Amino acid sequence: MSYLRTKLAAAALLAACTWPAAAHAADACKLDITGNDQMQYDKQALSVASSCKQITVTLHHAGKLPREAMGHNWVLVNAPDLAAVVNAGMGAGLAHDFVAPADVRVLAHTRIIGGGDSTSVTFPASLLKPGGSYSYLCTFPGHSALMHGTFKVN
Ligand code: CO
Secondary structure, eight states: OHHHHHHHHHHHHHHHHHHHHHHHHHHTTEEEEEEOTTSOBSOSEEEEOTTOSEEEEEEEEOSOSOHHHHOBOOEEEEGGGHHHHHHHHHHHOGGGTTOOTTOTTEEEEOOOBOTTOEEEEEEEGGGSOTTOOEEEEOOSTTOTTTSEEEEEEO
16 A cells, blocks of 8 residues: 555656646747736747747737737847838838738737737747847837847747
8 A cells, every 4th residue: 555655656746747847848939928008028038949849929918008009019030120120110000010011021920919918929940040139029119119128049
């Protein structure tokens, strides 16, 4: 009986140790970031493991304001392209989520959302190089000065 109990305890311990590690490996390719009505993201940096095949970023809007007034998106670019992508996006307007159609400098992007909404984008990790210098930003006009961060592949 005590042998069985020990064996069960060992099995439980093993499950407790291995399962979170496996879950963590999968979660490392799925990121969350939240915007608010104060024109801020809650994170200034995001990173993924180089072992990720697909990367999913989910953007949440924790505010109450509509997308027309305080819209947020999540746009991934090579760091030096940030200003040019913002400028091109401004001309595209809300109908295009403030992302210029066919802008090759945009590596991935979500749509623009308003308060209480969430949206995700999934893209292949092969778009990114380990050690590359990437930035993410919100392209809603006037937002990128506050709403930007660094994105890394570890
Ligand atoms: Co925004």
